[in-house]
Structures are given as structure tokens and as C-alpha cells.
Amino acid sequence: MADSKVTALIDSPTLLSRLLTTKTATAVENLLAELPVVPETSYVWVDADPGKGWHAGKLHWVPVGRDRGNAGRIQLAGDPYNPSAERLINGMEAIIELARRRELRDDAAAEPPQSPREAVERYFGLPRLDLIPRIKDKDIRHGLEERLREARRRLLLRLEFDKKLREFSLEIRDFGIGQTPERVHNTLLSLGRTDKADKPYLIGVFGQGGSSTYAASRYSVVISRRETEFIDGDPDGIGWTVVKKIVPKGRRDPYYAYLAALPEGRVPTVILDANVATQFESGTMFRHIGYDFGRQGSAVARTLFYAMNHVLFSPVLPYDLYALKDKADAMHGTAYRLARQTAQLEREGKPFLDNSFQPQSVAALL
């Protein structure tokens, strides 16, 4: 395989199309076979000297978080739903962060919101979602419901199923701030590193929750593009990679690795041109391929609706769920659904109880 041809494929705009349409493990393997990938048996990443054995111009499998012992930190999920919820939370944060950066652009001295909910109220005009159905003024309620619909379109969860191969793919796509290719390995593909702890308006703290999705998938395709006005001096482009589990022969310590273009861990890039720019708007897409739901068929779609509403019981932002269909289900969390039901029961004069208590203090010696 000629290096020039390979390099052309890595940077080619057609690669992005391929990545965006790759939804089965076989398709991923076919794509990998066309790429200049150094097999994991030929290159083993070493923390002290990652450049050792590196083949310039080729892609190498580098441990997620650049931690050879990452399996213990990735395989933390007990079911298929919590990891997806973590990915959605990351997406919500990316959306909030984009709004915060825009606020700072307009007013560099703007105080940060003190909680994710305050951020959502400030930037998207949305109160806690389960309050909306309880608002009696129709005009106000309808206005907020319209805002909900707009907000939902910024974050998508898409479930697809290949009937022939009997494989699920689960895609989480946010239209948030995204990352430049230069930063993907230090943010989206890091473990336990976070710049969120000093931002009270963000949610996650541990910096690794979403990575459990890798453990539930055979492959994960990751694509990210930074919102152009916030590239902060980095070159514009679309970073991408593929994540998989590697089980070294004769060893009991598997690890999760992604395709890196440079020894320090940087991911490959699709150079932006007019064609590419329209194919992928700023934000991030994680597509988890061969996702293990434990069972098959349309029942997974139904379960996903209830499970995600329950795990993200009262999400700070809503999202759309495309579960084996082209029409989206509005995902506002079970707290919202309950509030909507009790509001309807009240209108119908049926007996029910929906009682909230003021915040109350908890006494515990810390």
C-alpha cells in the first residue's frame, strides 16, 4: 500500500462520509483494512516512550486516556443505559459550554451560572423541565414548550439495528462546542482529566463516565469539530478516531485503544473544505457499534425510551430519541412525564397527589 494513497484516504473528504455511514462492526473492519493501521501486535504504546516503534504516516492503537490499565476505569457500568446517559450528559455540557463561551465573548466579565439548571435558565430560557407542565398560564406554557422543542434538536440519541448482522449502533450527537483535532485526545479521549471541576454550571466531575460506552461496544467511532469562533488558535478541522477493546494474547489485562496519528496521542484529522464543512456541523458524535443491550429486536427500542427517561429522570436539557425510526421521541425525563400526567389528571378532576416539599437540610457530620 503506497503511503501517498493512504495519507490521501486519511485526510480525504470521502473518509468523513464513510465514517458517518459506518454502522456495523464489519463496515468498521472494512474501513480499517483500507487505512494504514499498524496492528496492535506490532506497536504497543509505552507511557515512558510512546514514539518507540512508531511508524510515521500510519495510525496506531493508543490506550484511551493513554493509560494501559484503563479497563478498570472503563468497565464500570452494570447495564447498557447508564453509559449512554453519561454520554448525553457530556452532550448537554457541550451545549451549555458553547452558550457560556458566547456569553463571555459578548461580556468577558459575565459571572458564571452557579449550577447547570441556572445555566439552562439563563441561556435557553428553560426552568426545571418538570415545572413546565404545571404552569397554568397556557401562553407561558406553550412558549416554554416551543423552547423545549428547539432545545431538543441540539442533542440526539439514535438507535439503529442491522437486521442482517443483528447489531445495534447507538449514536449520541451533540451540536455543542466540540473539540479541535488537537484537543480531542486530551478531552474526549481522556480518562479522569477534567476541566469541569471549577465550572459550577457543568455536571460531570470525574471525567470518565461516558467512557463506559466503549465497554458496551465492539467499536466506537468518534468525530468532533470545534465551533469555529472558539478554536482558540488551533487549526480548524474535524478530528476523528475509532475505539476498540484490545485483548493482548496470553494476558488477562485487556485495554481500550483508539487510533492515533501522532505518538503524543493526537487523533487523525479531516481537513475542512466547503464540502466537509456542510457534512458535519460543530459538535461531537459518538457512534457505538455492536452495542450490547443484552437482547435483540424492537423491545430494545421500547426499553430504551423508558430506561433513558428514568436514568435521566429530570435532565437539565431535553433531547431527541430516534429509536429504530425516523421520527423522534421527545425526551424530557420521567419527572416531566409525571408532571404532565398529574396536570392532565387535575384537568379531568381525578384524584392524585403531586406534592413537593421545600429544600430541607440534612444533618450529617462530614
Added chain:
Amino acid sequence: MMAGPVSVSTADPADAGNISIRVVVLPRKLEEQDSPSEIEDDPIDLVADEMLAESGASPIASYLERPKTGKLCVVFLVNGQRHDGLDNSFIVQQLGFKYLRKRMMIIIDVDGLRPEALGELIQGSRQGFYKGRVWEAIFGRVVATLKGDPDLQKLEEDAEAEVAELQAGDQKVKEALDTLIDAHHHYADHAIAGKGGEVGLEQAESALGAATPVPESLVSLLSPEHGQAADYPVLAVIPEASSCTLRPGIDRVLTVTSHPSSAWSALASLTSTVDPKVPELHVAEDRAAKSAAIRLLFDPPKDFDPSDYPVRTTLRFLARFNGQKEVRQLAIALTIKPHTPPPEPELLDEPTVLKVSTRQPVRLWLGSTDTHVRVRWNGKDDLTLGPSPRWVLKGGCVSTGRTGIATIFSQPRKGRFSLLVALPPDATVGEELRFEIIAAGPHGVSLTAAFDAVVSERPEPLQPEPRLISGFVPGGASRRPPYALRYITKDQWENGTCFGGENWGASDAAAYQEPTDKQPLTLLINQDMDSLEAFRKHLTARKLTENEVKSRLLKYTSHVAFHLYQMYQSAQSLVVTDDDESYRPPTPNEQRAEIHRVAMTLLKLMQVSR
């Protein structure tokens, strides 16, 4: 006692921060009365763009993680994400709301905890909180807030009553049978007075010769302050209550049983009386292996004067158990009145009234459960909603020198809400306190209400026990069972015990033998009747559970036996006294044909019923 400024929850050095609690109880679905396992449990809020539900067994099924298997009806949220959850055993065991467990969701938002407390709780796996001191403190707060909630307690009581009414659904088959038996009596050559279908206890009483009241001691389940100690068994009612409200035209089913339940098999007789008499009140009994379902229906005539409500009376059950000298009594006070929902309150954007509706002095109970003090105002409910509400509620103890009393409010609903008071450990019984509640609105407008309270210790409820009391019971002091029940199998068909001393055949359903000095009236049921055998096979083919099959066979047997009993009574009353042929007792062949007809009707009806 001097009054000082309002002191809202004082800071505690061990304060881990705040939590918020929301509790939702949905109405029981009507479908649940039928076949829970077969209901398509679509949420009531289903809209066109929403996924259809999987089938579920409870009103909250479609709000759980998995409708069929999810049990996390108590959730703990951090930034809206569920980090932990509990199943409904928490609702039953910790809160004591057994009958709400399938309709209740509790949402605990812990965002307000201090970062150190959250740091102790949250695990990297997101698979649950760390079950340490912070968890225990939260757990305790949730229990303290909800356990004494009067709204939940009221719903639990209503749900308990609904559970009793659920059994009325099972009565449908029996009602049809009753109607059939009634009709049969009209066509059969009988002269028994009254309604054959309603197993009239008072008629049974009369038939048992129990019409004459004789002073006698009674044993009843009462608190120890009444009468003298006595022994079990006693009569008990499910749901447990000493009073009961009936709605005109609506069935209410009470289950009368014995305590211990194993004593029911020794029940010799069970009678009931309504005192004072209420002609419009119908009492029907359906006896089962371990209890009797008592169906109460107040059926007023069209011209019943509404001003006569409420109608009050007492329903008394008297039972004799084999081997027990004293009669067992169960008394239930009945109040009959139509349901009149309270008028919708007129609620304003600018409220003008705020008042405490709990009777004063409010008793604040020592212990780990908060006291809910009822408050009303005439402001719209959503005035206090949202992050920047137009009106803010504040409340606290204003007694000089008293600190450490934490208070919170529940969200107003239709103008009603509660102030929850959590007493500190140093509160003492008899301590008198004054509280003030302020509703602060825009432009400095505010409303104030105050109440006096006294710290009290919740008295240990006196557990009821069997007590011997004086009273009057009808009938004699001892009585043997009115009949004996025997089963005939094919190998006994030749024993000449069928009507007229004949042998049995495959089409014979049952027969009776008149009482003698040595044996009571004996009711004989042919277990190997061909149609009964076919019915058994039919039940098995429908893959009914063992209990369902037993239940249906029991129903058949009890009704055939009952009819035999009535046939005997009828035959006794129709002794030939004149030449009028129409009043002669039935011949053995006529009796044989009659019980066959009854048995076949029962079997056919039960085959087509669910």
C-alpha cells in the same frame, strides 16, 4: 412565653446541605380491577410522538426504568440524573403505605448538598450512592418527611378501602349465580320466603332457631381497658376498621374472618344484625374457606329524602366456634352518606388570607417523624413555584430561646399546604411553643398566621386483644353445625344414600339425608358426577392455576350444598296439612331432578365465566 422574630431553620454545624423531596401518587387504574397482567399499560399522557408502553402491572409501570421489571420507584437525583434508587419495599416497610406501593413515586433531589457531602455519595461508576453517613441522613429525612404526611395517610386509607371494593369484581359470577338460584326458586316447587340469592344471615339465624335474645357474654377484639381477658379466636374484619362509610348505590365489601385464621374451620355459625334497622341496607354473605365476604349495599328508593343523610347504624356479626362457649362479636359502625366533593376554592393572584387549619394547640410529636401542620391560603398554587417565585413562604418557631427547630413547607395544592416541623432531640414533653408563618409577596405585601404548639409524646397504641364483655346475643348457648358435608365417590355409588334411598348414578349431583338423633343434616355431593368430571377437565385444559381450579370447585360445591340445605328446609315446611296437592313435599325423584338442574346450571355458568 414571649414571642420573638421568626427564626427559619438555624444553621447546623453538621449540616450536609439540602435535599428536595417530591412525591407523586397516581390513581389506581380501572383496568387493574380486571386482569393486571393483560393490560396494555400506555401512560395516560401518551401523545402521538411518544413511544408506546410495554405492558405493566401498575399505574406507575410506564414511569419505571422497565415497565415489566423496573422497581426503582424511589429515585435519588444529582443534576437530574438518577444515581440511586429504591424499590417499593421502601414504601411499604419504611413509610408504611402498603396499598400505595404500586402507585407512588418519590423523587429526591440532592443537588443542594454541600460538595463534600456529594463527594461522599457519588461513585465513579454512577451505580449507586455510597451507603454511608450522608446516605443514612438523607434516608432518615425522607422517612421523617413522608411517614406522617396526612395526605399520604388519607390516600392509603382510601386505597385500603378500594382494595376491599376490588373484591366486588369477583362477585360478578356469584351475583349471576345468586340471580339464577333466585329464579330457580320461583320455578321450583318451594315455599322459602326471602331472597335465596342473598345468603340472608338473618334468615339463617331464624332457621337456626336463634330469634330469641338471651343475655350472654361476648368475646370481642377490644383494647385492654374493656371487659376481662379472654381467649382467641375472635372475629376480625379486613380492612381492619371499627367503622365504615358507605355510599348510596355503591357496593362495599368487607371480609370477615377469624383471628387466628386457622380457627375459621371451626366456625359453627355466623349471623349478622343491623341495629337500628335500615330497610334500604342489603347485607349479603359469600362464605369461603377462610373468610366470608360481606357485601353491603345501601339502595335508597328514588324518593329517599337527602336530608336523612347521614344514616348511621351498627352492623354486628356474631359467631360461634366449635369448642368455644362464648359467642364472638364484631361490631362495625356504619355511616351512609353520598360523596359530596368539597367546592373548588377561589384562589387569587394576590392572596388575602393565610390561616392554620390544624386544631390548636398543635401537638408536635417527639421522635423521628416530622409533624405536618395544615395551612390554607387563597393564593394560586403556582405563585410559589419556580426558581423566582412571586410569593415566598417562611415559617419558624418564635418562642424566645428555642432554636434548632427545622421547618419546611410542602407545595400548595388547591390552596392547602403543610408546614413540616422537625423537633430537635432536646425538645421536652409539655414544652409550649409558638410558631409564625409568613407569606411574603411582591411590593412588600405579606400575610401572617401563627399557631401554638405543645411537644407531646405519641402514646403507645393499646393493642386490641380478646376481651370478655357483657351483652345480649340471640339464640341458645351452644349449637352444633347446621349440617355435615360428605363427598360421594364412584366406589360409593351403591350405598343407597341418594334421594329415596336409591343408589347413585353418573348424572346425580347431590342429595341430603335428614338429621337424626345421632347425626346432623347431611349434605352429600357426588364428586364423580360425569358433568363435574368434564368441568374439571375443562378447567385443567384452560391451564388455570391450582388455586383457581380449587376456587371454582369450591364455588360449585358450596352453592350446590347451599341449595340442598334450602331444599331440606323447604321440604320440612311443606308438611301435608290439607288436601291441596300443590303444597305437598317434593318426591325424591323431583328432588333428584332439581339438584341435577341446579348443578348443571352452575357448571354451565362457570364454564363461560372468566
